[in-house]
Amino acid sequence: MGYRGSRAALVLVAGLLAGSLSCGHASADELYELGEYLSGDCTACHQLEGRAPGIPPITGWPVEAFVMVMVAYKEGERDHALMQNVARRLSDEDMKALAVFFEKQGQ
């Protein structure tokens, strides 16, 4: 994705992906369900279908890239006051849930 994450982000992403993503169906479904609910915060601006200038599309990204970018916002390594605000209240599980949900959209 052209983004080079910090070591902190990489370590966190690696930890996240080694976690419950590889678990069974129930867990993945729960994660998706959480992501679907949390996505409401994103879809106030980002469209699930269609695009508009000024707001980048966030559907169909690989989970790793999505999480890495959100971690970078949360850590303040990526610059955007609104997105930093959004990311700061997301737990590791929240970010993973959103990544799982949005990866499946727009495909």
Added chain:
Amino acid sequence: MNRKFTRREFGMMAGAGVAASTLAAPAIGQAKPKLVVVGGGPGGATVARYVAKDSKGAIDVTLIEANARHTTCFFSNLYIGGLRSFDSITHGYDKLKSDYGINVVQAFAIGVDAARRTVTVAGGETFSYDKLVVAPGIDFEYDAYEGYSKEVAETFPHAWQAGPQSQILRRQLEAMEDGGVFLIAPPPNPFRCPPGPYERISLVAQYLKQNKPRSKIIAVDAKDKFSKQALFQEGWARHYEGMIEWLPLNITGGVKKVDVRGKTLHTGGESFKGDVINIIPPQRAGAIALAAGLANESGWCPIDPFTMASTRVPHAYVIGDSSIAAQMPKSGFSANSQAKACAMAIRAALTGSRAFEPRYSNTCWSLIANGDGVKVGASYQATKEKIASTDTFISKTGEDAATRTATAEEAEGWYAGIVADIFG
């Protein structure tokens, strides 16, 4: 229970008022729980859409809205300032009907019977509900100023419910002579869209600067300070030097009396004459919220911060501008955010679906000039007492032009996004 009615029988029942509503659920063979939403703005349309979408047809959703189409208040200043067409900020309900199976009823809700759980609309038809969402937006205190009334608002438009009022104001600005005075009276707190009056001043200033450069703007405010004040005042000095005079409450004492013939606003001391006069009066919850007993003595509706459920009327929820959402401003973004938490709570109550901790957020973009955008926003969480702000951000004074252009472009993208999120 399972007998199928003919269309004609069903039509007769639907028109039969109370009898129909008490029979409706079992009679037509639907055991589906019923949600009725009053108001098709950013709050109401969003909650209807999210409940319909996420319950996947398990909940019967009816949306009662007086108008066939909704003109958004957000971005209506861009229309007034000549940057957008009226059509581009006006949206219909076709997708809510066709893509989400929502029963959209064009009618004006006039009453709620909380004991029978019915909503009555003008004309007498009633709609029964298991859960009710009331999202009527704002109403105005027309008796706030001597000489002011709903009729006067046709001459001195508030343009604070977008639609015909916005068109009146736009026409008046177009008709104003160069050298005229645009006189605006922003309201006291709390009111819809805190930065809105100041974005309006900005975009009217831009229109006048380009078309009627000898004109002036005078703001007789009912407050001593306002949202994004430093950003707006910096921008006014930069873009519209000498054109805008903003007068806080502590200088004028605020508007006391309105003289329609003399085109004058009288304060405790000085009087101000305007060629176009935009009175944005004090506000309260929409009329149906008061009629339904949802509002308290403040004129606004107290809610449970976790679900947006009314604390006064069982099985009813209030979202958007009518609600007392504490630190969340009255904005379309807030209403849309509250609608999603509310939709989740309603689905959980009606179908037992999983409910997560509610998360609220808001961002208000404003244009100071075309291509000069600023924003303020926050995250919120529910506590026992209120919806509390947890983390805020705001544009900075002195930002470079590229940042402001990016923010303005982001606002355009947000508009497209949120309209899709509201109306489908």
